[in-house]
Amino acid sequence: MARGTQIAFDVFSEAPGETIHDFTPTTGDVIKVALVSNAVSTLGAQTNLSALTEVTGGTEYVAGGATSAITGWSRTGAVTSLGLSDVSWAQDASGPQDIRCAVVWNSSKVGQDDLMTYIDLTQDGTTPVDLQAAPLAIDLSTNPPIVSTRS
DSSP states (O other): OOTTOEEEOHHHHHGGGGTOOOOOTTTSOOEEEEEEOSOGGGTTTOOOGGGSOBOOOSSSOOTTOEEOOEEEEEEETTEEEEEEOOEEEOOOTTOOSOBOEEEEEEGGGTTSSOEEEEEEOOSSSSOOBOTTTSOEEEOOSSSOOEEEEOO
């Protein structure tokens, strides 16, 4: 998988048809981006953030991640598209050094198939990102929106 590639969790592909998520801008569910140390190859079949290894340390990153505002959504047939705002963390001298993936999840639905998508942040599939060495920004607004296709 190429760095920056965003993939829908298996559970999210089914969620739009099960009315799990409320994507109404400003009044809907709270969507967050968490940082995890799991290898990207282990993520697809997971369903809940609690099953992943969230990074810890520093003052910039807090448990659960940063909130990403819903900027809009649409569904045409089996395809759901979701627009989100960007998130970022400043460089932090005591921040996590083992960040492999960013995970977009629904914090309003903790434990209820809350995972949505994940993004590989490694340069080579294994080497983690280090928040002590540099800031981190996740561009969710200019990339194509999150798209889930239900079969």
